[in-house]
Amino acid sequence: MTADTSRSTLGVLMIIKNEAKHLAACLDTVAGWVDEIVIVDSGSTDESEQIARRYTDQFYAYEDWPGFGLQRQRAQDHMTTDWVLVLDADERVTPELKTDIQAALKANPTQTAYRLNRLSDAFGKTIRHSGWSPDWVVRLYRREEARYNDALVHEKVLTDGLEIRPLKGRLLHDTYDNLHHYLNKTTKYLKAWTDEREGRKKAGLGTALLHALASFLKMYILKRGFLDGRHGFILAWLSMHSTFVKYIDLWLRDYQKERNL
Numbered sequence: 001m002t003a004d005t006s007r008s009t010l011g012v013l014m015i016i017k018n019e020a021k022h023l024a025a026c027l028d029t030v031a032g033w034v035d036e037i038v039i040v041d042s043g044s045t046d047e048s049e050q051i052a053r054r055y056t057d058q059f060y061a062y063e064d065w066p067g068f069g070l071q072r073q074r075a076q077d078h079m080t081t082d083w084v085l086v087l088d089a090d091e092r093v094t095p096e097l098k099t100d101i102q103a104a105l106k107a108n109p110t111q112t113a114y115r116l117n118r119l120s121d122a123f124g125k126t127i128r129h130s131g132w133s134p135d136w137v138v139r140l141y142r143r144e145e146a147r148y149n150d151a152l153v154h155e156k157v158l159t160d161g162l163e164i165r166p167l168k169g170r171l172l173h174d175t176y177d178n179l180h181h182y183l184n185k186t187t188k189y190l191k192a193w194t195d196e197r198e199g200r201k202k203a204g205l206g207t208a209l210l211h212a213l214a215s216f217l218k219m220y221i222l223k224r225g226f227l228d229g230r231h232g233f234i235l236a237w238l239s240m241h242s243t244f245v246k247y248i249d250l251w252l253r254d255y256q257k258e259r260n261l
Helices: 023-028 048-052 068-077 095-107 181-195 206-220 225-260
Strands: 008-014 034-041 059-061 084-087 091-093 114-122 126-127 136-142 163-175
Touching: 008 023, 023 048, 023 091, 048 059, 048 181, 059 091, 068 084, 091 095, 095 114, 095 163, 126 225, 136 163, 163 181, 181 225, 206 225
Parallel strands: 008 034, 008 084, 034 059, 114 163
Antiparallel strands: 084 136, 091 163, 114 126, 114 136
8 A cells, every 4th residue: 555655644533431440551552652532432420531631632422323334433433643543541552563663654655454362361361262262352543544433332433445454463351350340330231232132043942052052162162162161161161141131131122112112
């Protein structure tokens, strides 16, 4: 692809809610070398806003929740930089990744997006198998060449027509502090998954059981979760539970609608 020889600018895009515990550590890894930080908040009740404003004056709060895809695009619409780096509050840019990002911006290609390889921790342990690593996610792209879809959950960047290149440095991801954190975090995702499919996808007890069992076997056996020790077993079991819950929720909603007819 051709390169734009003018100096390219880089902005960080973040959406948050009650991320006071992680936010400063994340922003410390980008402060001072990015041109812009845009943070969109969806109703934090902790110190997130105060922390965010120490790093940027581009903090925006919205009371409505349109879903993850539209919320990220809402944040992107506030941005002015040439390039967008998407981060979550529980992620950290390593020095190696910073160097790779700066090299990409210096090359400044057009019609190109970059994927980053996340290395995640869960319950105090780095997870190197279980389908968690490698974990490639598109997070760096030209603002005017890509945008987010409107998915309620598991949103993604629309990169039609773009060349996707990998960066070498790792993006650190601190997923779950403890089991309570896991349950709170996944409940929101599970509800969004069911909301998006209600009325369009059918499920039953058998479907829920089969998908749940398949989830465990895939994560623990096929994705070698057993190599992550006890943490690998716990994550596979929790994945099985979450899969069962979302399919049963889908079935229960249909069942209750039929009863109320």
